[in-house]
Amino acid sequence: MLQITDLSKSFGNRMAVKGVSFHVKRGELFGLLGPNGAGKSTVISMICGLLQPDQGDVLVDGLSVQKQPVKVKEKIGVVPQDIALYGDMSALDNLLFWGQMYGLSRKNALKKAEDVLEVVGLADRKKEKLAGFSGGMKRRINIGAAIMHEPELLIMDEPTVGIDPQSRNHILEMVKSFNAKGVTVIYTSHYMEEVEYLCSRIAIMDEGEIIALGTKEELVSRLIGVSSMELKVDRVSETLVEDIKKIPGVTQVTREEEGLTIFAENPKERLGDVVLAAKGQGVAVTSLEVKEPNLETLFLTITGRKLRD
Numbered sequence: 001m002l003q004i005t006d007l008s009k010s011f012g013n014r015m016a017v018k019g020v021s022f023h024v025k026r027g028e029l030f031g032l033l034g035p036n037g038a039g040k041s042t043v044i045s046m047i048c049g050l051l052q053p054d055q056g057d058v059l060v061d062g063l064s065v066q067k068q069p070v071k072v073k074e075k076i077g078v079v080p081q082d083i084a085l086y087g088d089m090s091a092l093d094n095l096l097f098w099g100q101m102y103g104l105s106r107k108n109a110l111k112k113a114e115d116v117l118e119v120v121g122l123a124d125r126k127k128e129k130l131a132g133f134s135g136g137m138k139r140r141i142n143i144g145a146a147i148m149h150e151p152e153l154l155i156m157d158e159p160t161v162g163i164d165p166q167s168r169n170h171i172l173e174m175v176k177s178f179n180a181k182g183v184t185v186i187y188t189s190h191y192m193e194e195v196e197y198l199c200s201r202i203a204i205m206d207e208g209e210i211i212a213l214g215t216k217e218e219l220v221s222r223l224i225g226v227s228s229m230e231l232k233v234d235r236v237s238e239t240l241v242e243d244i245k246k247i248p249g250v251t252q253v254t255r256e257e258e259g260l261t262i263f264a265e266n267p268k269e270r271l272g273d274v275v276l277a278a279k280g281q282g283v284a285v286t287s288l289e290v291k292e293p294n295l296e297t298l299f300l301t302i303t304g305r306k307l308r309d
């Protein structure tokens with residue numbers, strides 16, 4: 001459904017996207033995970049034809065975005081990171097506007113808008129102006145606007161940022177059900193839990209590059225034997241870090257706000273050593289916990305940083 005090859009984009013002398021390649025199969029729910037500024041939105045803008053790449057190609061269902069932009073736009077629906085709706089228009093009128101922009105007749109747009117309002121769970125508020133909606137409700141209408149023309153490929157750029165848990169759950173379930181109906185979805189987020197929950201294949205992006213790509217299982221299997229411990233202490237010192245690094249089996253130590261994350265081959269057997277090291281430095285341990293590896297751990301082991309730093 002989507003083939004991206006060696007895509008690059010600079011803004012002035014900052015290279016936002018550096019030779020990114022990946023593909024998304026028809027019917028897949030593909031995750032693009034990365035921290036702020038990783039280049040996710042820039043990639044999406046190039047997929048949609050909103051930004052011209054400096055280098056590389058984007059093919060949507062075999063069509064070149066550069067050469068056949070209109071045909072490509074008919075196939076894709078985009079949920080932009082910044083809400084793109086008219087505050088002084090009703091929810092229904094916003095959906096009608098976007099449906100007609102995508103070529104639906106007014107009659108068809110009306111019919112489709114009624115369906116979409118049901119799907120996003122806001123049928124009872126359809127006559128109200130968008131300006132009076134909560135953030136989560138606006139986000140749901142934003143998604144509704146992207147599916148009015150029944151796209152084959154739905155691209156969602158951080159659709160759950162800054163919303164309440166109820167709207168978040170509604171959105172996650174919507175995404176699942178679109179995908180179950182055959183829509184190919186690219187889901188962009190910096191929330192590891194959402195991407196882990198939804199996506200079958202995941203690309204992790206950082207500083208303009210794809211640093212890991214595969215199924216959830218493939219990505220986490222790279223971490224076999226690298227479980228970690230989360231140590232919380234009353235104060236972190238460099239000498240404590242040095243002492244913990246000397247413990248046999250410890251492979252990496254990263255500093256956090258309230259303590260340390262310690263990667264070790266067999267963390268359960270090293271708990272006592274860690275406590276002793278803290279004690280040796282006169283540092284009080286407030287908690288020590290063994291963590292099973294996940295995408296956050298993977299990001300941390302590759303970059304030495306947390307996804308949400």
Ligand SMILES: Nc1ncnc2c1ncn2[C@@H]1O[C@H](COP(=O)(O)OP(=O)(O)OP(=O)(O)O)[C@@H](O)[C@H]1O
Nearest residue numbers: 011016034035036037038039040041042043081190
């Ligand atoms: N129009 C622009 N002009 C100049 N710099 C830009 C522009 N758009 C993006 N950038 C820069 O490109 C880099 C990548 O930005 P991008 O918005 O693609 O990141 P992102 O992964 O979507 O981040 P976020 O999670 O915060 O949305 C950042 O350093 C950003 O400042």
Ligand SMILES: [Mg+2]
Nearest residue numbers: 040041081157
């Ligand atoms: Mg973004």
